[in-house]
Amino acid sequence: MxxxxxxxxxxxxxxxxxxxxxxxxxxxxxxxxxxxxxxxxxxxxGRQALVVGKPSPYMFECITEHFSVDPARTLMVGDRLETDILFGHRCGMTTLLTLTGVSRLEEAQAYLASGQHDLVPHYYVESIADLMEGLED
Known part of the structure; x- marks a missing residue:
């Protein structure tokens, strides 16, 4: 299936x-x-949709125009490589994949092996709860 x-x-x-x-x-x-x-x-x-959602950087560009957001100091957390992680890379953010959702670590490893680095997260955690524990330290 x-x-x-x-x-x-x-x-x-x-x-x-x-x-x-x-x-x-x-x-x-x-x-x-x-x-x-x-x-x-x-x-x-008869018209083509304008994609403004992930992984398009459009919405993030709108946010950075009006607010003081530094992509280099921003962490994009997501559970899907093809949208969340790709979005983070396209916007210049550090990326974190949480493995409790759609994508699996094996998929990220396959993207890495094939040279598709914009689909590979900088970091990953089993659960978002793991990230919270690290922030408490």
Whole structure:
């Protein structure tokens, strides 16, 4: 089932994924994700959507224009390599992958081996709780 889900776009690098993941290994009765909704609007309007969500740096650029945010001092925490981690790299942030969500460490290792460094986090933790413990020290 996992191969079928990935083949249909869930594992793609596009934010326009046609599926919404409900769990790491269970796929059943998936509701429509943003990709299928955007595709419907694109088809009806005859226009292509402007992507402003991750991994596009657009929203982060808007934030940095109005607030004093230094990307070099910012940590992007996320659970998906193809959106969260890629977004962090594109915006010049340090990245942290939490392994309690979508992506797995083996996927990051495969991206590293293939030279796709913008999909490899600087750091990873098993859970966001591990990060909090480190901040308390």
């Amino acid at each position: 996992r191969a079928l889900v990935r083949a249909s776009g869930y594992g793609s690098s596009s934010w326009l994924s046609p599926l919404l993941p409900l769990g790491t290994d269970r796929v059943s009765h998936l509701p429509a994700g943003t990709g299928s909704l955007a595709a419907a609007v694109e088809t009806a309007s």
